Amino acid sequence: MTSSPSKDTFPLMATNVKLCQLCGLWGDIAYRSHVWRAVLFSFCLIFWYLVPSFMFMISEEPSFIVLMKPILELFAITMFVLRISNHVLCRETLYECYRDLQQAYDQFAGNLHEDVGSIVRHVRRSAELLTKIYFSMVYFQAATYGVVPAITTIVRYSFGNEAVELPSTVLEADFVVFDHKANFWTWLPTMMTSIAVQYGMLTFMSSNECLFWNMLHHVSCLYKIVYQEIGRLNEYKNPDEFKRQLAIIVEVHEVCFRTSRRLESVLSPAMALLYFSCIFQTCYVMLVVSVIDDLFLLASMAFILQYTVFLIFSFSMLGTELMDASSLISEAIYNTKWYEWAAPERRLLLFMLMRSDRVVAISAAKFFHLNRATFGVAMKTAFSYFTLMQRFIGEDRDQGH
Secondary structure, three states: OOOOOOOOOOOHHHHHHHHHHHOOOOHHHHHHHHHHHHHHHHHHHHHHHHHHHHHHHHHHHOOOHHHHHHHHHHHHHHHHHHHHHHHHHHHHHHHHHHHHHHHHHHHHHHOOOOOHHHHHHHHHHHHHHHHHHHHHHHHHHHHHHHHHHHHHHHHHHHOOOOOOOOOEEOOOOOOOOOOOOOOHHHHHHHHHHHHHHHHHHHHHHHHHHHHHHHHHHHHHHHHHHHHHHHHHHHHOOOOOHHHHHHHHHHHHHHHHHHHHHHHHHHHHHHHHHHHHHHHHHHHHHEEEEEEOOOOOHHHHHHHHHHHHEEEEEEEEHHHHHHHHHHHHHHHHHHHOOHOOOOOOHHHHHHHHHHHOOOOOOOEEOOOOOOOOOHHHHHHHHHHHHHHHHHHHHHHHHHHHH
8 A cells, every 4th residue: 555654654553563573573574584583482482381391290299289280381381382373473464464554544644633633643652551551560460470489589598598498480390401499509590591481471472462452453443544534525525635535545444454354364363272271271270269279379370360361351352343443434434425426436435335344353263253242252151161070070079989
């Protein structure tokens, strides 16, 4: 799409894009060679988290209570690796979406109408605020999983308590080649490395999530701008101005539709993983709650669960916003005086109407569209599965007695 940027143009999602470039998750030609960072970090997760966690599970006594936390952690890290891999494979498609959105917003950066100007200003502010606030919250919450236990142990050891119990290094692990809990000075560098990998993982995943959230919201807002501009077509009296504005609207609407389809193709497998992960983790955590009463264990597992539920909820809300915004276009078209226009303009409007009548949504592996209703269904499904599992466990216990 060609555009003539005005002096008021601005880079979309500037902070978020810089973080993706840093992580090697950006598809621009200048940064494609940085993809090795994402690949290398995925291998770090596998060999520093997944393999030691798996070795811990097979080296321990076959006690389900001991393995409860490692099982959930192993599952969560596996989901992280798969989602990062999906982003790496689709990074060029995401960059094309970003480039089209940037050019489309450049068309309206200097728009004199207040309704359009307020949307453009909102998009600019919201992307920066979301990225900065979300990163701050994730980093702060993650401190309870690694940093706080590490600092507590270091302080206790510094005050002469050399017999202090050494906690696990973020995740339960068995490094095989060395015993990281043999003494404090072996445990300390292992813990520091684990915390560094943890925050690296959070940086990668938060960059991924913020980019998806921002792009979905930007597309929805662009649909709203198209809706406002269609509503003003009746005000144009000059035929040349009318044709020029109609051409811009048709072009931007095509960008909206094309970007929505591309995002759907990228997000579809990721959303399927998230929904599966949410149902599994909800059932698993509720099962653990019904079996044990270790508050620290429950708190650490609840941290993982609330993160997944929040992701599902946020994407469901953004999916609803996208569906609602795209459906506004047909309403705006019907409210124009299309019957007074020449045949070429009516033909362009018909193409827009045909596009707007097609469902624009984000799906989970093509099974269902993400919206508020499907979020509720996912939660109900998880509780239903847990009820069945609890019933089977109760029957097994009764037979054992």
